[in-house]
Amino acid sequence: MESLDPRVGRLGIPENWGTLEPKSNLDQLETFEVFSIMKENKPFTHVGIVHAPDEEMALVFAKEQYGRRDSTLAMCIANSSNVLVSPFTDNNQNLYDFLEPSKALEDSVSEYQVFHLYKRGKQHQHVGEAEGKGYEDALNRAKEQYDGSKPVLNIWLIKSEHLLSTDEEDAQIWATTPEKKFREATDYRAADKIKRFKQEKA
Amino acid sequence: MKNEAIKELLYKMADDQLVLGHRNSEWNGLGPILEEDIAFSSMAQDKIGQSLEFYSILNEMGEKDPDTIAFTRKADKFKCCQYVEHPIGEYDFSLVRHFFFDYADYHRFELLKNSKVERIAMAAKKFQSESKYHIMHANAWMKQLGNSDVSIERMQNCLNEGIALALGIFEPSPMENVLIEEGVFEGEKKLSERWLSSIQSILSKTELSMPDISTAPINGGRQGKHTPHLQPLLDEMSEVFSIDPEAEW
Amino acid sequence: MYGGGNSFEDVYDKELKHEDPEQLAEFEARIERGEKIESTDWMPELYRTQLIRMIEQHAHSEIIGSLPEGTWITRAPGFKRKLALMAKVQDEVGHAQLLYAAAETLGKSREDMITDLINGKSKYSNIFNYPAFTWADSCFISWLVDAGAIVNQIANSKGSYAPYCRALERICAEEAFHLKYGHHCVIHLATGSPVQRQMMQEAVNRWWKPMVHFFGPPDKDSVHTRILMKWKVKMASNDECRNQFFDMYVPKIWELGLEIPDPNLKKDPETGIWNYSDPDWSEFKRVINGDGPCNKERLAVRRIAEERGLWVRQALKSPKATYTTPLA
Numbered sequence: 204m205e206s207l208d209p210r211v212g213r214l215g216i217p218e219n220w221g222t223l224e225p226k227s228n229l230d231q232l233e234t235f236e237v238f239s240i241m242k243e244n245k246p247f248t249h250v251g252i253v254h255a256p257d258e259e260m261a262l263v264f265a266k267e268q269y270g271r272r273d274s275t276l277a278m279c280i281a282n283s284s285n286v287l288v289s290p291f292t293d294n295n296q297n298l299y300d301f302l303e304p305s306k307a308l309e310d311s312v313s314e315y316q317v318f319h320l321y322k323r324g325k326q327h328q329h330v331g332e333a334e335g336k337g338y339e340d341a342l343n344r345a346k347e348q349y350d351g352s353k354p355v356l357n358i359w360l361i362k363s364e365h366l367l368s369t370d371e372e373d374a375q376i377w378a379t380t381p382e383k384k385f386r387e388a389t390d391y392r393a394a395d396k397i398k399r400f401k402q403e404k405a
Numbered sequence: 406m407k408n409e410a411i412k413e414l415l416y417k418m419a420d421d422q423l424v425l426g427h428r429n430s431e432w433n434g435l436g437p438i439l440e441e442d443i444a445f446s447s448m449a450q451d452k453i454g455q456s457l458e459f460y461s462i463l464n465e466m467g468e469k470d471p472d473t474i475a476f477t478r479k480a481d482k483f484k485c486c487q488y489v490e491h492p493i494g495e496y497d498f499s500l501v502r503h504f505f506f507d508y509a510d511y512h513r514f515e516l517l518k519n520s521k522v523e524r525i526a527m528a529a530k531k532f533q534s535e536s537k538y539h540i541m542h543a544n545a546w547m548k549q550l551g552n553s554d555v556s557i558e559r560m561q562n563c564l565n566e567g568i569a570l571a572l573g574i575f576e577p578s579p580m581e582n583v584l585i586e587e588g589v590f591e592g593e594k595k596l597s598e599r600w601l602s603s604i605q606s607i608l609s610k611t612e613l614s615m616p617d618i619s620t621a622p623i624n625g626g627r628q629g630k631h632t633p634h635l636q637p638l639l640d641e642m643s644e645v646f647s648i649d650p651e652a653e654w
Numbered sequence: 655m656y657g658g659g660n661s662f663e664d665v666y667d668k669e670l671k672h673e674d675p676e677q678l679a680e681f682e683a684r685i686e687r688g689e690k691i692e693s694t695d696w697m698p699e700l701y702r703t704q705l706i707r708m709i710e711q712h713a714h715s716e717i718i719g720s721l722p723e724g725t726w727i728t729r730a731p732g733f734k735r736k737l738a739l740m741a742k743v744q745d746e747v748g749h750a751q752l753l754y755a756a757a758e759t760l761g762k763s764r765e766d767m768i769t770d771l772i773n774g775k776s777k778y779s780n781i782f783n784y785p786a787f788t789w790a791d792s793c794f795i796s797w798l799v800d801a802g803a804i805v806n807q808i809a810n811s812k813g814s815y816a817p818y819c820r821a822l823e824r825i826c827a828e829e830a831f832h833l834k835y836g837h838h839c840v841i842h843l844a845t846g847s848p849v850q851r852q853m854m855q856e857a858v859n860r861w862w863k864p865m866v867h868f869f870g871p872p873d874k875d876s877v878h879t880r881i882l883m884k885w886k887v888k889m890a891s892n893d894e895c896r897n898q899f900f901d902m903y904v905p906k907i908w909e910l911g912l913e914i915p916d917p918n919l920k921k922d923p924e925t926g927i928w929n930y931s932d933p934d935w936s937e938f939k940r941v942i943n944g945d946g947p948c949n950k951e952r953l954a955v956r957r958i959a960e961e962r963g964l965w966v967r968q969a970l971k972s973p974k975a976t977y978t979t980p981l982a
């Protein structure tokens with residue numbers, strides 16, 4: 204197939220292609236939730252997802268999809284299937300007010316990372332850890348520690364062992380990101396040129 | 406003499422980064438997975454940015470401005486190794502080249518961090534942080550594709566076929582002794598030793614075997630001898646620029 | 655990048671008959687209060703299907719939209735342009751990733767969406783079916799097609815579906831770079847040498863009609879979208895978006911001494927509404943139904959990219975892996 208794009212020309216696309224066999228879902232990779240810290244003293248905040256074959260690759264992908272601009276200090280990821288999601292409340296209703304004391308207790312204690320959502324449409328934020336004998340127990344422990352003045356609309360709990368985070372040393376991979384001015388609108392000022400052009404024309 | 410040797414070093418590094426960055430940008434929008442498309446593009450941008458920095462240093466040393474150097478020279482004036490000129494091929498070829506080449510980069514910057522030429526040492530330090538991500542990326546991919554029955558054979562072939570070209574990265578330049586004596590750069594031999602041990606260590610974590618490193622390297626690039634792929638690449642790259650090299654685009 | 659005038663099906667109240675009236679009332683009240691809908695909330699089936707359709711079309715427009723500009727990615731003149739165009743095309747791929755993820759929260763996997771795209775079952779913005787003949791065409795796209803997309807995206811970012819809004823927030827922030835970069839390129843060509851200026855003028859001539867098409871047919875000819883407006887799925891009408899685009903960008907084009915190939919293009923000072931010539935809506939229909947200059951190539955390229963990448967994804971796929979819907 205001829206193309207104006209020399210890259211496409213090199214792909215060697217046959218001129219007449221039949222219809223594609225319906226693609227099976229086999230190649231749909233797993234989903235990982237991505238959180239990042241953008242500023243000193245700010246918590247991990249949810250930024251989106253990547254599809255990846257494993258945690259290591261998920262972090263490699265997340266670094267560029269969610270950290271190629273601005274400064275990023277740290278990033279962590281968790282397989283979406285390892286995130287325990289609470290029900291949602293309406294704005295201004297606090298989820299912690301609806302919690303029931305946990306009945307089913309597991310034998311052993313696990314550590315969970317707790318993420319809050321304060322407003323529909325905003326992002327989940329990390330608030331800290333809670334230990335508990337299972338999900339419900341951990342939610343109740345989280346209530347004791349993190350139920351504050353703001354209503355919490357939704358909570359994510361992730362076992363600490365299910366989160367993979369960049370370490371201090373990894374952070375240097377973001378060292379030059381703020382210098383990449385060519386990705387910023389501010390690098391493309393040309394008002395002078397327009398002014399000069401208008402003056403010359405006048 | 407010393408200045409000429411430094412320029413030669415800068416030219417070969419800049420040309421490598423420009424040509425490979427250009428090649429890798431051909432995957433932009435056509436990659437195998439959206440997330441990978443983005444990651445690979447970032448690394449190509451890093452390379453173009455690095456070449457720009459090296460050409461800028463050359464400019465400070467009296468050479469022409471970066472755009473003119475990059476967009477108007479003919480192939481025989483380029484000092485890149487031949488590996489970077491080859492078309493992108495299938496993704497296995499591009500990934501193996503990225504693995505081989507970016508490990509060389511990583512160690513090159515590591516050595517250049519101690520260069521007595523301050524300007525080069527600073528650039529190397531900066532680029533090593535980018536390079537660190539590049540090898541993180543390469544490691545993750547080699548581990549995945551080097552351990553899956555679907556891809557082991559393809560990857561092994563690319564390693565075997567790529568090794569002679571990869572060894573050409575370390576083709577010694579005529580004035581290398583000056584660089585070593587003056588403490589500018591510790592030389593290709595030292596670099597290739599470090600590179601080799603990294604490559605071995607990563608491959609040992611996979612089902613892939615080390616390609617035959619006694620293969621004769623494909624040299625010539627550092628002296629301006631290139632494959633027939635380079636001139637068309639440069640023609641394409643400068644197609645718009647050459648409409649009017651004096652104009653601001 | 656994203657065109658308005660995305661094709662909605664005819665949507666009528668009667669399709670809601672089977673929905674639980676209490677839940678429906680609660681859902682509508684939440685939107686009325688200005689609260690967002692999250693993916694696990696109850697929602698009418700019609701809301702879900704129309705949103706998937708819209709977000710999916712948007713995502714396709716990003717990934718296909720990277721191709722016309724990609725035409726010039728290996729030929730960008732000079733370092734500054736080379737880096738910027740690489741970064742911009744990369745962003746568009748990134749936008750596709752974000753938008754597919756937003757649509758996935760509604761229950762359709764990315765692979766299913768891409769398969770539908772390749773099989774021609776799904777639409778994307780019409781304008782990307784036109785060829786980028788010269789470097790100036792890519793500059794027109796970066797500036798003005800992105801400008802049009804921004805008008806749409808800003809409107810949509812105030813919609814009701816939270817995951818879509820979150821994606822759009824990220825996207826709009828990046829679009830600021832696209833817009834400035836594109837404008838910068840056009841300014842340099844329009845105020846440059848005679849050859850450059852002519853190149854730019856020719857690009858404007860070629861792209862103006864598709865640009866007017868971009869926002870979709872006039873409201874009077876559009877399908878019934880009352881419910882979608884009420885549910886804050888469709889946020890602004892085609893005519894509103896088009897008029898806003900004219901308002902913001904026509905003066906900026908004119909100030910560069912470029913001519914717009916429409917003698918009737920003029921703002922009515924009293925109504926604030928721009929008049930424009932009929933841009934041949936039959937051509938729009940023809941192209942959106944598959945018969946444009948590049949429809950075939952665009953899909954073929956997407957398809958070969960998928961096919962060439964198939965072994966990579968197969969190698970990455972572990973038999974134990976199970977797909978999970980993104981959470982937010």
Ligand SMILES: [Fe+2]
Nearest residue numbers: 655800829832
């Ligand atoms: Fe854009």
Ligand SMILES: [Fe+2]
Nearest residue numbers: 655716746749
């Ligand atoms: Fe976009």
